[in-house]
Amino acid sequence: MFILNNNGDIPLYKQLYNQIRERVLSGQMSADFKLPSVRDLADELSVSRNTVEAAYLMCGLDEQDKWPNARKEMAKRY
Numbered sequence: 792m793f794i795l796n797n798n799g800d801i802p803l804y805k806q807l808y809n810q811i812r813e814r815v816l817s818g819q820m821s822a823d824f825k826l827p828s829v830r831d832l833a834d835e836l837s838v839s840r841n842t843v844e845a846a847y848l849m850c851g852l853d854e855q856d857k858w859p860n861a862r863k864e865m866a867k868r869y
Contacts, residue, residue: 804845
């Protein structure tokens, strides 16, 4: 789903945020798309839960948020 570069100059949470943002703004992720839980995505990417949580928070998401609200929030910012 997402690909992170452990050797890059950009922090992992920013890489993840950028990929989520790009997909939302391009329409690749619809408003009803449900992102994996922090724990599931962290396990899938072999990163810390803090990394995924930081990316989700940058998107305006937390564990209780609904994806359509985050999409609207991201659209307002950009």
